[in-house]
Amino acid sequence: MKKLLLYGVLFLVAVSSCRKDNDHLFNETPDQRLENKLNAYREQLSGAAYGWKLLLEPAGGGAYSFYMKFDDNNRVRMVSDFDSGSAANLEESSYRLKALQQPSLIFDTYSYLHVLSDPDARVNGGEFGLGLQSDFEFFFSDSTLSDTIRLTGRVNGSKAILTKATQEEAQAYTGGNFNVTLFTGFLQKIPQYFKEFTINGRPYDLTINPNTRKVTFTWLDDQGNVHSFSSTFYYSLRGIELVQAFGADNSLITGFYNPAWSEATHTVTADLGENTTVSVEGVINPVAVDKDAARRWWQRMIDEDGYWVSLTGFRVNGVDDAYGLTDIQNFVALSFFPKYGTSGGVTYDLAGYLMDEDGQLTLSFGAAFRAPTFTADGRIRFGAYLGDLGNIPDDALDPYGNTILKMTESSGFYLVQTGDDEYDMVSASDGQSWINWFAP
């Protein structure tokens, strides 16, 4: 009886194990479905008659815009808003659709997209070995809409979004009409360092850093408290676009569009979206000042026993390196050493000239100043000119003297911290001259 039972089980196993019902959830094999998906993406990409706009937010920060036209032979032509050259010159490279772990879009020869990923920091101003931590291989994260495709970078997880372009956009991008300095170019014509616009009677400071692609608004509320809002931005055909819109009182700022320069008032007018137009003007005193910045800047190099460096000296009334420091033979940089030394019982700061002396970076000469004072409203006022250190070469006399005169202006300077290791020092007398200092 036991054996019979065993045979019975064996019979059941033999019969049932051979069930070959096709009871799959899908009608096709995974490979077939993957292939269909890749083909669908390929048709979607190359089928867009006027190409695509791509907005890329690298994992390392910032936002960059591209225009891309895919054909069905693995070729893509693109421009990018990285700089004026990449915006104007359409370049062709190669792309592929491939199943990595999931359907993926791979840009497989060097293009403007790879500029952001390049580990050579000289290419993109990023970090050596990392670049801007961007991506050039993307997973399709979502493509439910026919004119929008979301992508995620495979290596760093950068976010990207493709949006179908219109015929007018395609013509502008491919015709060399993408001008990334449309708004910022006008902004630079304003002679003052601080820029301001007013919405509903409230003034806002506007700070734009093209290197980090960050725009910052600073304002005072009704009680006089300082507020600020920052967003990354990128360039488009009509100006700059904020990645995160900013609600300024009752107006929504999504970007600065269709800018125009007024030579008469030295102002830039721009649309903010939603029918709001503002006029950006230069001001001597900003809405809000970082009151600790001046002392922080000065104290840091005492704590670190180091010095600040400027490669170009002062910009004055719209002229970079107005005093011609870079024309001095063998000039490398202007440096600033707080509490450099003591002379006759007076501790002095030094504005030193770093020169290339036979391949050696040398502090050749400099101007000594008495100790600075700091005002309650956040300015630094350098002390009186004390004397020279070293021998000043003939071709440096004018740049040297003019820099001393500028630095000893009695109204002093505001310090604006623009990065971890970087400050702008802005003349408080007219707001039209400033110098960039960074920690070497």
Next chain:
Amino acid sequence: MKRLRNYFLWIILAIGVTSCGKDDFNPADAENIVDLGGGTWAKGDIDEWISDSLITPYNINVKYKWDAFEDLGDISAIIVPPKEDYVIPILRAIRNTWIFPYIHVASTTFFNPISPKLIYMVGSPAFEESGAIKLGTAEGGKKIILLAVNFSKTKEMEGYSAADSSWIKQMFLTIHHEFGHILHQHTLYPPDFKNLNPDLITSNWQDYSDEEALRDGFITAYSMNTIDDDFVEIISHLLVNGNTWFEQMLASIPDGVSRRGTTKEQAIARLRSKKSIVENYYRQVWNINFSNLQSQVRAAVEEALY
């Protein structure tokens, strides 16, 4: 009864076996395997050039397009693919300075069977965490990975200046270095070479400058890594930089004794021995006139760069 049961068992087994007979495999079905794509692309000028100039005559394939799954050995740094307009000029220069001289002095029957079968091109160098910048690497004689393609301009390219020559010269050195490894892995160099300076071989070669290495009788600091590397560094530098350069290097060794106790005379003698062992090795093992090969490589290098 016992017999009956056995029959029963056989029947069950028969059902089990026959009913599970799977469909026969038909080789023609292989064509129905779904191609997931991405492995092929519309061929362009570059693909055509590679096919005509390297694959067909020498059976060397080149991958210049990014492949996320390419085995890069010990390279883990972030890298990017090459610029398309650099691919052909660089490959042409490599062909002229490496393949052509070997074939002229020896033959394709010598070269083709032992040449590496794949060149993988990468646009950027590998910036390693140690701070080192890697320019090339090879795997077991099968594959050469060429880094820093986007840095390496040749004379035929727009905007070339003499300053650009250092990168591409590194690339030539890499190729000849790796090919040297293939040669000695095929037939080892004579033991004399191993006995020249075994005490000075060190994996801490990075602690020494090229000048210090030269004073100890090594053509580069990297030569001190292993005896194999010493052998192929001598080969690659003799071929790419030429004999005049080699003599200049010997003449530049200063008087006195090196940090590790080598005199100027010892260093010069050691380098001359290395050179003559290499020359003999090429003649005896491969029937190649080394100085003839050297002048052809050097001429091609100058043609490509100056």
